[in-house]
Amino acid sequence: MTAIGDIGGGSDRGARVEKGESGESGESRAAAQDTGTLGKALAVLDLVVNADVPLRFTDIHALSRQPRGTLHRHLSHLVQEGLLFQRADLAYEPGLRLLAFAHRAWSRNDLRRIARPHLDRLHAETGETVHLGVLRKTEIIYLDKVESRQTVRMESQIGRVSPAYCTGLGKAALSALSPARLEASLAAMSYHPFTANTHRSKGSLVADLDRIREKGYAIDAEEHEVEIRCVAAPVTTGDGGDSAATGNRAYQRGVIGGISVTGPAYRVTLGQLEAWSGLVKDVANAIAHDAAVGLGPVSIGDM
Amino acid sequence: MTAIGDIGGGSDRGARVEKGESGESGESRAAAQDTGTLGKALAVLDLVVNADVPLRFTDIHALSRQPRGTLHRHLSHLVQEGLLFQRADLAYEPGLRLLAFAHRAWSRNDLRRIARPHLDRLHAETGETVHLGVLRKTEIIYLDKVESRQTVRMESQIGRVSPAYCTGLGKAALSALSPARLEASLAAMSYHPFTANTHRSKGSLVADLDRIREKGYAIDAEEHEVEIRCVAAPVTTGDGGDSAATGNRAYQRGVIGGISVTGPAYRVTLGQLEAWSGLVKDVANAIAHDAAVGLGPVSIGDM
C-alpha cells in the first residue's frame, strides 16, 4: 500500500499489459495491485503512449490481448477523455490533455522548486549537465535538468523515463530504499544489456548498491549509454524510507530521488567523477534539508 | 459531458435511461458522452491536479460531492497508478507518472515537430514571443513556444491551458471550427472578465469570430492579460473541420490549433499587429501545408 515503491505483491488475476521500451517480447507481465477499471484503461493508455508510432486498433489488440469489445470501449473512453487522440486514419496517438495534466504536476512540484537553485550551483561548479530525478517502481523519471548548451531543447528531457538499474541517478535512488522496498523493486526489474558495462543480473546490481550505500554516491560508467558517465547521490524527502512520520500509523510516503552530474567520457574521467562525489553528496544533502524544512506537513500555509 | 469541472453535480442522477423505458426524446443536450468509471476517476484527478495546493481527503470530498467510500477508492486507485501522490500528511498532489505520459505525448507530437522551424522563422522576423497551441473543447493547450529572453523557463509554458474565448490563439482556432463544432464549444463556454476588453457574452464573441474568419487572423487586444497583445492565425491539420476524409465514414478527427505572436503593449501596437498579420497567416498556412504532407494518412510507414 505504499505510494511509490509498491510493485505488485504477486497478486494474480488481470493480465495487465506493461510495456516499456522498443519492441521486445510481449509476454504479459505480473499484475500490479488491483486498480480495477482504471488500471486496465491505463494499461491500454500506456501501451499506446509508449509505442513509437501511432497504433491502429488491431495493433493494440495484438499487444494487449484484451477482447475486442472491451478494448474498443477502453479506447473509446480514453479518446473521449482526451488522453488519446484518434487520427483520421484511425490510428491512436497520445492525447493533448496529458500535457495539461503534466504542466500542473511539474509547475506545482515542490521538490523541483526547492532543488532548482542547488542544481544551478552544482552546474556552475562542474560545468556539466545536472539532473534531478525521482524513482518510480523500477524507473527514474527526470524532473529537471540544467545544462549549458541549449542545442538540445531543455524540456525534451523532462518527464523522460530511464531504467533505474543502469543509471547513476537510478542506482543512487535504489541504494536509499529500505530493504523491503528495494526487494520489491528488484523483483520487478528486468536487465537489458545497453552497453558492455550494464548490470546483467540482480547479484551484480546488489553488490554495486552495497558499495554505493557505503560511499554515499553512485557512479555510472557507461552503463546506459556508451561515452556517457555520471556521478549521482540520493535525495530523500520526508521519511524517505518507510519509518512512521507522525502518529503511529505506518505511512511510508516519502519521495526517493537523486541528483547527478553527467558528461561525455572524453571529458569526464572516472577520477573526475570521484573528485565531484563529495560536492554532489553535499548538494544532495542540502536539497534534502531544504525539502525537510519547506516540505513539512504544513507546507500549505506558506505558499 | 464535461467530466472536467464537476463530478457528481449535486443531484443529477435522475437522467438515467433504463432499458424498457418508454419514449426517450432526444432532448438530452449534447449527450453526456459516458466515459464510465474512467471519467469519474479522471474527474477526481482533475480536481486535485487543478487545485493550487495539496488537498486532503475532506477537501476533495467537499469539492466532489461523491460518497466517501467511492471517493476513497478512486483516490486509492489513482495513487496506486502514480497519477496522484499522497504525502506524509495525507494530502494529495499530482503524481509523477503524469510527467512521463506527457513527455511521450510531447516528443512524439507531429504538429509540434513540423511547426518548429516555422515558429523559429516567425520569431526571427518579429522578435517577439511565438506560440503554438491546439484547441481542446473550450481551451487552448500550448504545445510550443519560442522566445528570446530565457529568463522565464521555456518549458514552464508547455502544457499550459488558457481559455479560448479571450486569447488570440483561441479565437483564431474557434474561427476555423465548423458551425456545428463551434456551437458545441460555445455552449460549454463561460465568460470570466479577465480585463476590461474581455468578451463577456457569446454575442460579442461570435461577432468577433465573424470578423476573424473574414480576415483570416485574430487580434487579442489585452483581452486576457493587461498590457499583453497578440496576433494569431488558425492552423488546421487533416480535414480540420468535419468533412469526411477517406471513405464515407464521417470522421472529424482533424486538429484545430493556431500560432501567435505575443508582446507587451508598450512595444507592440495594434498597428504593429496588423502589419504582422500577413506574415502570421503565411506561416500558419505553411505549417498546415507541411502537416498535410507529413501527416498524411500513411505517416506510419515512412517513419
Add this chain to the structure above:
DNA sequence: AAAAGGCGTTCCAATATTCGGAACAAGCGT
C-alpha cells in the same frame, strides 16, 4: 478523565458497469 467531534479508512449488500464472445458492417485485395 470522559465525552464529543473530525478525519481517514474499511465493510458489505445492491446494482450499475464492465466483460467478452459473437454477429454485423465496411473496406481492401485478388
Add this chain to the structure above:
DNA sequence: ACGCTTGTTCCGAATATTGGAACGCCTTTT
C-alpha cells in the same frame, strides 16, 4: 464477385462499483 481483414455494435453473464454505515484514531472540549 469473393474471401479476408479491420473496425464497430450487441447483449446476457460476470464483476467491479456504489454508497451508507460502522470503525479506529486522534484532537478538542466539557
